[in-house]
Amino acid sequence: MGIARQFVTGGTDLPGPKTQALIDRRQQAVAKGVGNNHPLFVQKAEGALLVDVDGNQYLDFAGAIGTVNAGHCPPEVVEALHKQLDQYLHTCFHVGMYEPYVALAEKLAQITPGTHAKKAMFMNSGAEAVENAVKIARKYTGRPGIVSFTRGFHGRTLLGMSLTSKVKPYKFQMGPFAPATYKAQFPYPYQRPAGMTEEEYSEFCVKQFEDFLLTEAAPEEVAAVIMEPVQGEGGFIVPPESFVQGIYRICREHGILFIADEIQTGFGRTGEMFASTIFGIEPDLMTLSKSLAAGFPISAVVGRAEMMDAPNPGEIGGTYGGSPLGCVAALAVIEKMEREDLPARAREMGEMIRGRFGALQPKYPCIGEVRGLGAMCAIEIIDPKTGAPGKELAAQVIQSSFGKGVVLLSAGVHSNVIRFLAPLVISDEQLQEGLSIIEEVLEELHAESALKQW
Incomplete structure (x- = not known):
């Protein structure tokens, strides 16, 4: 050629x-x-x-x-890291607080979907964000059940594996898995039945989920549904908008929290800062990581303030969660994404x-x-x-x-x-x-x- x-x-x-x-x-x-x-x-x-x-x-x-939507080694991020290196590396936010943690929490509350009051907490990896989102959902609702979807991926920790759908290589001979975790069917428009329109297929999948709450998990015992707005490891599968909105509506009807796992879809990848915006939903909780800090290890759970405040002090967090370097890198990434659109x-x-x-x-x-x-x-x-x-x-x-x-x-x-x-x-x-x-x-x-x- x-x-x-x-x-x-x-x-x-x-x-x-x-x-x-x-x-x-x-x-x-x-x-x-x-x-x-x-x-x-x-x-x-x-x-x-x-x-x-x-x-x-x-x-x-x-x-x-x-992980690097903003590119490898963005100059703005490198500069922010160098500046932070000259001040302090780590004090543990639980011991000695620092302003970048608060500034990043404020910024994420501003840019994530919805105008409601929000708060955030930070960890190191996407799997840790998922674990903490589940803990928060269970604490807030007093319910144990967590529903994920076929072909979904949520990490390699015990709970992450339990919510993940692909057996090999992520789960094979790694069980038993966490209890009170369930799998519902996620649409695969490319493989929908012959003769069925995409909208008919979406309605069918929403009906499947309604039946799921009758046959597999009673809604009164489900704390949250966790969904990737576009499945990542599952094959970059884009669900119909009406399916996402249908699941969101059912969650609202039953007091089930909706967790949007935007670890791979977030920070501009899908054409908006967050894919949830494209689907017209305002998640109760969101898990974020990957491109949040141009490859620097940091993750976040962002959500409705009353839900994020359900755990008591010490019930969520971690020694390295929200490191100063990760926070300043993330702030520089977000500023770059907004400035360069x-x-x-x-x-x-x-x-x-x-x-x-x-x-x-x-x-x-x-x-x-x-x-x-x-x-x-x-x-x-x-x-x-x-x-x-x-x-x-x-x-x-x-x-x-x-x-x-x-x-x-x-x-x-x-x-x-x-x-x-x-x-x-x-x-x-x-x-x-x-x-x-x-x-x-x-x-x-x-x-x-x-x-x-x-």
Whole structure:
């Protein structure tokens, strides 16, 4: 195709010698269960680019699994961290309070959906945010039950695993799991029954949830429903708006709290600061992390003030929760996102990605669906003969793209969905180059004799 590779290097010699040496050391010292998607050791990262220890440069379409919406090493964040390093590293908010914690709580209360009074608390990871949101919901309602959804992902802690729906690799032989956790059906519009419109399918799924509260969990015993507005690990599945609003309405009718897990959807990825806004809901509680601080470990639970105040002092928190460095990084990220209107940039990126692969669908029938919201986009890879999930083919696309300088990730319970999580600061030229490389890979695979049946 004659692609002029302005931003990537590398080639058939991957991994390079320095990378291979580090891989050998990693094999000896790091637990096997800590998985790695690519043979990549990063030396430097900036914007949407990664440079490995051998000097190869890559376009990052994985974004640290959606953690760097504001880009790698944003100058504003780096400056804020340097300034904080000269003052103090950590005092533990429970022992010696500091202003950045309060300022971040105020800012999140301002920018999250709804004009009601809100409060926030901070931890280190998304899973910890989920754990604390559940604790708050149970304390406020006095009820034990928590309902999550099929294909949902909420972390790898005991409670996070219990709420997560994919067995391998997240839950296999890790049980028993936390009690009073239930799974309801989440819509998958691409796989809806033949002849059923999306709206009819949405109504059917809402009715399924109403039946669920009769057959699986009595609403009087359910503290909260936790939902990703767009499922992340589950395959970037965008539910119908009427489904999300229907579940939200049912929660209101029964005094069940609605927890929006916006750990991957939050901070501009879907074309608004938070996806809940797109679906027209005001969650009772929200869990936030990932792109909150450009990769610095911090997470948050933000919610209605009366609910957040249900636990007594000492019942929520943690030694490192809301570290000063994490707080100043998060404040700098939010300021950058607002100043540069990165949610609008996400909408532009989404149009480019979906437009590019939508146009390729007739040529490559292995592309079962192109979907997404804002820049949270994905292509579902299928067997063009049977329509079955194309896990191996998706893996080939990802592996071959990496060899040409584009870092990609899969998703979905069958690992057959290729997702796009490039930083929102990526340039048009970088984005188009990466998309052209993926198209080149599809063309090469299409030309192979084993795939001529396409």
